[in-house]
Amino acid sequence: MPTNLLYRCGLTSMLLAASTCISAEAATFAEPAEGCRMVGPSAAARPAVTRSAPVFPPPQLQIRTPFEPTAFPSAGRKYLIYEVHLQNFSDAAMKISGMEVLAVDAPGAKPIAAFEAQQLQSLLVPFGSEAASGEGDDGVRLAGGRAAVAFFCLAFEESSQVPHRLRHRIVLENAVLDSTDVEVAHTPLRVLAPPVSGAGWIAANGPSNTSHHRLGLFTTDGAARISRRYAIDWKRLKDDASFAGDARDVRSYHAYAQDVLAVAEGTVVSTVDGMPDNVPRTAAGFSTAVPVTMESAPGNRVVLDLGGGQFAYYAHLQAGSIAVKKGDRVRRGQRLGRIGNSGDSREPHLHFQLANAPHILGAEGLPHVIDRYQLRTESGTEERTRELPIRDMRVDFKEAKTR
Template identity: 35%
Template sequence: MHRFLAVAAAGLLGAACGAAAATEPPRESFDLRVRFAPAVYPVGGHATLVYELELNNYTADTLEPTAVAVIDADRGEELLRYEAAELAQHLDRSGLQRPVADGGGIASGRRGIVFVELTLPPRRPLPKQLRHRVDYRVAATTSAAHTVEGGEVAVRSKPVTVLGPPLRGGPWVAVYDPSWERGHRRVVFAVDGKARTPGRHAADWVRVDETGRKQRGDGHRAADTYSYGEDVLAVADGTVVKVRNDLPERQLLTERAKHDLATGSGNVVALDIGGGRFAYYGHLRTGSVRVRVGQRVRKGETIAQVGFSGSASDPQLHFHLGDAPDALAAEGLPFVFDRFRALGRYGDIAKLGRQVWLSLDDGMPDERKREMPVGNGVVEFGK
């Protein structure tokens, strides 16, 4: 009796599944995955989340994403949608941080990466969990777009790290832009069996004068720039865990040099500031590092000078916060500065060094507290 009922139930279940399969056949799609959970932090006065959504294609076909949406998983509210030109700007279809033709699909066995920069409206409750919706089509067919949802990720609730300034005075330009194909934001390294994005929140700092010029007169030497030789400061109390001080520098701004992974950052200092957080400084002036491994430093203490070592395009300070002391084997962490004065922004970074910056016109006071400058923003730190 029980065997009969079981067989009958199995038959009914099979029939039901068969009917469902007839109307909604299974379909392969992207595997959606967020490798490193984002945290909310203020940029230009707005709550912001910065992270990467991976579109992994395990199918035999090329899949072409047509829209990507970020959803508040608890509220079911769409927070952000990329499509058309915006999607092309935020999507790396190659998975290799290399240019590919806009509108192309993600080939079988490859991974695309959506670089998400989510700015939340004022006074909106912060999301606790995110989900993603991707519209796509099979490139070899003319079928309508399909949709897949997934890539659930919890938003990190730990308070963002507040740092002191890495430099004095100004004006300093925080050079970073999420849209640059080979900028810090878009480079993934897998150096020890794990992929990471160390420069997720990194910036290169370049000093300019009141007219926006980077060097004195028509000087062509590194020493002619306003950045070169400026003091580099400890952003927090901490312990020195890494130092390099002997790599040579280029003397002329027109000189170019190739560097491998070990020397690309040039002369460096890394500070352990506690809580699994490490402050990383790069491109330092040869011989200028004043600290040694194991030494305790205090916030605001001079630890080195800005230089032209490594793969820097100009004399500049590279700075980021990571979860490990290594430049590459670390996930980049968000941070804010305790205070600075916002002067403006370069809408076109090609004008840096040639023209004065533009006004922010964001209706906010110039004096900022506990936030990160906007991309290519011009700021002044305390003396």
């Protein structure tokens, strides 16, 4: 990953690492997921910027969305989390002073979100040495031959419809460019059982626009993808803390050794066991028990083929706990193993993701929904069905009877 993105994510190691920073207060979720832009009547975008008359040659800026966005529900809203890649194919720098998202379901594209010059710093991530630089309130300068990625997260109010097609408008210093239309997937999402059971769980690093999972663009086999776009680090809290006792002892952590469960019927396509637990990170520092490589980063794991090109990935499990083997057919709710602290993990938790390939990084992350859970808020708990928790939501699951 480019150094600048690692810095923005607050990491000093591979992006698989889980942050140990957890808010002690239960969120009300009156606000959308962190870093996400509201879309709807109460957050109407300004009138669209008028596209300029064609010039020759047109500005050599490629505007590309490599993976189609898919809407998912959470706490009464629907979210679109996706990326737009910008590539300057000229030698001269371009100054980007604004970006718009337009809905094009009906004649006459309608703007649903606008990002002005001073807001681009939090939207655009540059790639390459000196790829881009801030221009204060004037926008972002994209150097010749360089690239940047716009990380979009749009939160639609309950009364608003998610468009079937989007267009992206880029405002340059002396031109306005439109992308080709982007299809929005509206296929039914996979309904899964929770991967853990019982009360007191937090969706750490869950869907948002600031999680290191969401920003984790990673290139493998010649393709840059975000396998962890919707991934969650499931941690368990008691008295607003993830552990009690010695912070360097994995057994002090409330998530440690908890069962991980099959989220649906499926076939085991791979397992890895035998990697030791790390000593959890504390102020004294952190180092993994084994060197971090592409193979060791997920630690002990189980990967399930759920069919339809969807794979469930369970990472950082406890050594010796894997209860299945490659080729096994598993049942929904069946115990697969136990939570550990193996691989590139700083404290015991379950890293869970759904993706279109059985690889921790070489895949595109897919959204799903959990069939049922209790959402904790400041005013109590509420039943949620067929939604996906966003970042730092605190939820309770039904106690499972594992088989």
